[in-house]
Amino acid sequence: MIELKNIWKIYKNDDLETVALKNISLEIKEGEFVAIMGPSGSGKSTLMHILGCLDTPTSGKYFLDGEDISKMNDDELAEIRNKKIGFVFQSFNLLPKTNVLRNVELPLVYAGISPKKRQERAKEALNLAAFPNKFWYHFSNQLSGGMMQRVAIARALVNDPKIILADEPTGNLDTKTGEIVLETFQNLHDKHGRTIILITHEPYIAEYAQRIIKIKDGELIDDFKNNNRRIINNK
Amino acid sequence: MKFKDLFSEIFISLLANKVRSGLTILGIVIGIASVIAMVSIGQGASNQITKSIEGLGSNLLNIIPGTLRPGVGIVSSGRGSAQTLKNDDVEVIEKIDGVYRVSPEVSRRFQIIGINGKNTNSTVFGVTENYPIVRNLNISSGVFISESQNRSLARVAVLGPQAAYDLFGDEDPIGKVIKINKINFLVIGVAAPRGSVGFVNYDDIIYVPLLTMQKVLAGIDYLTVMAVKVESKDLINQVRDDIIYNLSIKHRVDPQNPDFTIASQEDILGTLNQVIATFTIFLASIAGISLLVGGIGIMNMMLTSVTERTREIGLRKAIGAKERDISLQFLAESVVLTLIGGIIGIILGSLIAISISYFAGISTSVSLFSIILAFGVSTIIGIIFGYYPARRASKLNPIEALRYE
Ligand SMILES: Nc1ncnc2c1ncn2[C@@H]1O[C@H](COP(=O)(O)OP(=O)(O)O)[C@@H](O)[C@H]1O
Ligand SMILES: [Mg+2]
Numbered sequence: 001m002i003e004l005k006n007i008w009k010i011y012k013n014d015d016l017e018t019v020a021l022k023n024i025s026l027e028i029k030e031g032e033f034v035a036i037m038g039p040s041g042s043g044k045s046t047l048m049h050i051l052g053c054l055d056t057p058t059s060g061k062y063f064l065d066g067e068d069i070s071k072m073n074d075d076e077l078a079e080i081r082n083k084k085i086g087f088v089f090q091s092f093n094l095l096p097k098t099n100v101l102r103n104v105e106l107p108l109v110y111a112g113i114s115p116k117k118r119q120e121r122a123k124e125a126l127n128l129a130a131f132p133n134k135f136w137y138h139f140s141n142q143l144s145g146g147m148m149q150r151v152a153i154a155r156a157l158v159n160d161p162k163i164i165l166a167d168e169p170t171g172n173l174d175t176k177t178g179e180i181v182l183e184t185f186q187n188l189h190d191k192h193g194r195t196i197i198l199i200t201h202e203p204y205i206a207e208y209a210q211r212i213i214k215i216k217d218g219e220l221i222d223d224f225k226n227n228n229r230r231i232i233n234n235k
Numbered sequence: 236m237k238f239k240d241l242f243s244e245i246f247i248s249l250l251a252n253k254v255r256s257g258l259t260i261l262g263i264v265i266g267i268a269s270v271i272a273m274v275s276i277g278q279g280a281s282n283q284i285t286k287s288i289e290g291l292g293s294n295l296l297n298i299i300p301g302t303l304r305p306g307v308g309i310v311s312s313g314r315g316s317a318q319t320l321k322n323d324d325v326e327v328i329e330k331i332d333g334v335y336r337v338s339p340e341v342s343r344r345f346q347i348i349g350i351n352g353k354n355t356n357s358t359v360f361g362v363t364e365n366y367p368i369v370r371n372l373n374i375s376s377g378v379f380i381s382e383s384q385n386r387s388l389a390r391v392a393v394l395g396p397q398a399a400y401d402l403f404g405d406e407d408p409i410g411k412v413i414k415i416n417k418i419n420f421l422v423i424g425v426a427a428p429r430g431s432v433g434f435v436n437y438d439d440i441i442y443v444p445l446l447t448m449q450k451v452l453a454g455i456d457y458l459t460v461m462a463v464k465v466e467s468k469d470l471i472n473q474v475r476d477d478i479i480y481n482l483s484i485k486h487r488v489d490p491q492n493p494d495f496t497i498a499s500q501e502d503i504l505g506t507l508n509q510v511i512a513t514f515t516i517f518l519a520s521i522a523g524i525s526l527l528v529g530g531i532g533i534m535n536m537m538l539t540s541v542t543e544r545t546r547e548i549g550l551r552k553a554i555g556a557k558e559r560d561i562s563l564q565f566l567a568e569s570v571v572l573t574l575i576g577g578i579i580g581i582i583l584g585s586l587i588a589i590s591i592s593y594f595a596g597i598s599t600s601v602s603l604f605s606i607i608l609a610f611g612v613s614t615i616i617g618i619i620f621g622y623y624p625a626r627r628a629s630k631l632n633p634i635e636a637l638r639y640e
Contacts, residue, residue: 049634052553054553054633054634055634074557074558075557075558075559078552078555078556078557078558079555081553081555082554083555087554093546093547093549093550093553093637095247095547095550096251097247097250097251098247098251102247106551106554107554107555109236109237109240109244110236110551110554110555110556110557110560111555112236112237112240115240155554159554159555
């Protein structure tokens with residue numbers, strides 16, 4: 001479903017050139033749970049931006065669902081993001097002073113879906129993200145970090161995307177709430193068959209995924225099936 | 236994004252920033268309110284002057300001595316400075332077809348003393364028995380000056396209501412004596428109120444016989460103005476031409492270049508309204524400047540808002556907002572702010588106008604035109620000053636925006 005072919009990303013600032021991605025080629029199939037791991041500055045976020053259609057590569061080709069993304073303009077990319085991708089960020093990025101339900105509905109607002117349908121789907125997504133319904137009408141800024149991230153996950157799920165991209169989703173959370181978030185991803189994958197790409201610099205978090213891709217200095221250095229997958233089992 | 240959703244987004248984000256939204260609205264409120272108030276004052280003044288001038292008599296031609304200098308205007312031409320109009324000119328004009336009555340007049344300011352040392356400094360008009368007919372003057376008590384009183388240089392006076400009050404307070408002035416320029420005059424009547432036009436207060440005038448004025452008070456033999464009442468409106472131009480021709484012959488001057496000027500009531504009205512229009516435009520431009528300041532306030536607030544909400548914009552773009560969605564949202568936010576400001580401003584401006592006429596006695600008129608104008612102007616300000624911030628927001632790179640702290 002995802003196919004990267006010889007992707008290069010070079011940032012040019014004045015005279016300074018930074019090669020953030022060097023000749024990356026990889027494939028990710030529907031239903032996979034992949035971790036992209038590497039030290040800070042290795043190019044993980046750059047890769048995620050390209051995978052998430054937030055940015056286009058300097059050279060190389062990116063096929064998502066058979067469509068060539070590399071040549072699309074900003075508005076076409078926005079539409080792809082709206083329909084096929086769900087983002088979960090390290091810093092949640094919820095709208096403050098706006099209630100949980102509205103936050104989750106937002107991608108559907110831009111998709112032009114009717115308010116009634118939006119509400120239904122937002123509530124479904126919140127249930128899927130294990131978000132308790134007694135907080136549905138709370139302002140997002142009144143929630144704890146773990147709760148906020150679950151709202152963000154619900155928002156990422158609400159448009160029924162092909163891929164969920166999570167960039168250091170536990171980076172701002174303590175270990176315990178981090179585990180709850182990871183458990184949510186695990187359930188989404190194991191029980192609901194979602195495709196999840198988890199980006200992290202911590203090997204221990206990467207171990208929750210089925211497959212681990214390691215990058216360093218913009219280069220893909222390892223790509224293997226995780227045979228010692230960590231599983232959270234609370235019940 | 237759908238139109239309805241755009242509005243709920245705007246509503247949410249404006250409410251999330253109540254104080255800032257409120258302050259921005261305030262800037263527009265002040266601008267619009269002052270425009271409305273200023274224009275209403277100008278409009279009111281214009282309406283009042285039109286009404287008052289019409290009340291001073293219709294189908295009137297005013298003959299003023301001297302020539303009208305182009306560019307200076309009728310109103311400001313030196314009244315009384317030239318001495319070309321004489322009493323026997325009246326006979327020439329009365330013979331012209333279409334002339335109904337002629338009122339020759341001389342006006343001067345004098346010190347006037349009533350009873351108990353009360354005194355005023357009023358304008359005294361020397362007039363004939365034709366004055367009330369030509370100038371629409373009514374008498375509220377007593378009688379007006381008669382032809383024989385004029386011929387016999389009688390020392391009688393008719394008081395305007397304001398002058399009567401100033402000289403006698405609540406006492407009945409009829410039959411009492413006043414001193415005009417130290418000469419005794421018997422009060423024979425009091426005129427009904429007529430109000431004031433521009434700087435002339437018609438209620439403060441004192442009327443005496445024309446010849447008494449000329450021979451006893453002023454010691455002159457010329458007239459300051461002659462008012463001619465024409466039989467009907469469509470005869471005005473013809474009568475005007477005949478007066479110019481006949482009076483020029485009598486004065487032995489070229490009719491192309493007479494030594495007097497004729498102004499119809501409409502001419503005076505036109506000139507005065509022109510002055511008021513200029514004055515209104517002047518007031519409105521001052522108000523317009525405050526509107527401009529309000530607009531810059533909007534732009535400032537929207538730019539701050541774009542900066543503060545950089546991450547939010549980044550997020551919206553990440554989850555699928557197109558450039559148009561973002562720019563429309565910010566543009567609409569600015570238009571909604573200016574429109575709210577515009578509506579409050581219209582209400583406030585009208586209230587100001589109403590209280591000005593209530594407390595200061597200046598008549599005002601809030602017209603539909605100025606309300607529509609204010610609406611239009613506030614919307615346009617919202618679009619113009621919201622455009623740049625909206626564009627800036629829509630062009631933000633989502634990656635940079637999400638990273639922004
Ligand atoms: N907008 C940019 N302009 C210039 N250099 C950038 C930009 N974004 C990232 N980089 C550089 O690209 C490299 C990879 O960055 P990034 O993808 O953020 O790494 P990671 O997420 O793994 O920490 C770093 O050297 C970083 O400095
Ligand atoms: Mg990163």
